[in-house]
Amino acid sequence: MQKIIYDEGIKKLEEFVKESKKILGFPIIPDQKLGTALWVSNRELKINYIISVEKIKKFFEGLSEGKIYATKCLNCNEIYFPPQSECSKCKNEKMEWIELSGEGELLTFTKIFVKPYTFSHYEDYIVGIARLKEGINVTAWIEEKDFEKIKVGSKIKLKVAKRFPEEYLTYVITIID
């Protein structure tokens, strides 16, 4: 797991800084390659965003019922995924929630090896974009152990799935044989 490597790096740096403070009286460490002096900030920041989903609540209600919803403009019939509560095409606010068929085909995909820190506890994951019958595209992880089986044009089915270890509901692309 990449997280172990990342965390080891962070721990090493912290120990180095601690040592430097003892010896020099400052959090100043030498750059590993250049030997130049680097001040390691004492003010570590933890960021976690709090995002409103009030107007698309129904989408999450859908996931808990095993359904994947999009919104559709009652005026111009435009379908929105990700769902939005108003139509930016015709400025209409009268939208309906529609359940997506989940059926479609894969447009493209990738496998992420070098992961962001907050994803480093996962094994390498595959992300794809699929076009559904409804004419809209969906980005999601592809749940398929056999990488060779995944092709551009593969028939897919979008499903609700639980993400571990966080234990929250999301959706995944599955490959149909």
Add this chain to the structure above:
Amino acid sequence: MERKVGIIGVGSSRFGIRNDVNFNELAYESFKEAINEANIDLKDVSFLVVSNIGGWSSEPLPAVTIGEYLGLTGIGTLRVEAACASGSAAIKTAHDMIKSGEGEVVGVVGIEKMNESTTPVVVEMIGRAGNYFWEFENFGLTFPGYYALYATAYMNKYGAKEEDLCEVAIKNHYYGARNPKAHFQKEVTLEECMRSRYVAWPLKLYDCTPISDGSATVILASEDYIRKSGIKEPIWIKSIGYSNDTSNLSKRDNFLSLKASVEAAEKAYKKANIDKDKLTKIFDVIEVHDCFTIAEILAYEDLGLFKRGEGYKVVREKQTYIGGIIPVNLSGGLKAKGHPLGATGVSMIAELVKQLNYKAEKQRQADIKNGYALAHNVGGTGHYAYVTILSR
């Protein structure tokens, strides 16, 4: 009559892991060079535009700290963000000010100091630069990941191979090895590239730009100022084209082309009266946005230099080296020169001004016949695009 806008001085810092200087010192490195080349009084600079994305670096108000360090206070400044195209957006801001009569001399400093944060943090923050909630929060896409989605689709459609992508890296490292300010100043072989580990399949480490620090400065001036000051041989900005696209990649029709690039190029050609059928004859040298090897191939096609599906063959045939159909990224490109995001667009213009003035290092100097050059600068994964046309 429209006011013409010229470039009277350019500068660039050395790109790379710049743990030997702080943020402001890095900015000053390129500014000093540019202001000395322009050979003007600092008092003549009437506005400062700073291109920087930040977040990974400690200063949240970069335009202000740089303004103080450069001795440019009491004039007005702002920071411009258009992801990796911030530099071009900053130049457009300065250009438009001068063109509208709002200023005579405007300085543009592009800077990024990415190594003030650790690699996992930088990977995280760039990965968030798409659509945070629908792409990152659940699916942890990374910047190489977004471009890998394009690479997969392109390779599937046209039959390009990973080896073909490597050819872009080989070319850009070849020129980077001849650019004393490049992050990577060494050539790479096909074997080395093919052996490098996957970052986001099908992209490997050698398909990706490094995490770089660097700054670049361009000083723009009005035609009146240029004539009055007796400045000889400025480089003129002929036109700037621009466009944008959806934040969610899933909202796009295909993954074979960056639509914003196509639209930006169209606008730039139209404004400059460029014959689209003769692009490779008109331009002497081009810098394209090769944040990943696939991006350079897409750029060839999106700019209309080569037909759809031909981009990778062109690289394979080495037609974008000096002496080929059209030389591209003689600076080493983002790939080898380095990609300090906010500095990149400004650095492209600085490079092309050097090329047009025959001031590039001999081994990477293009033959200047018509005196036309083009910079193609993309922000995010085709989220923003700017195309700037320069002429002597």
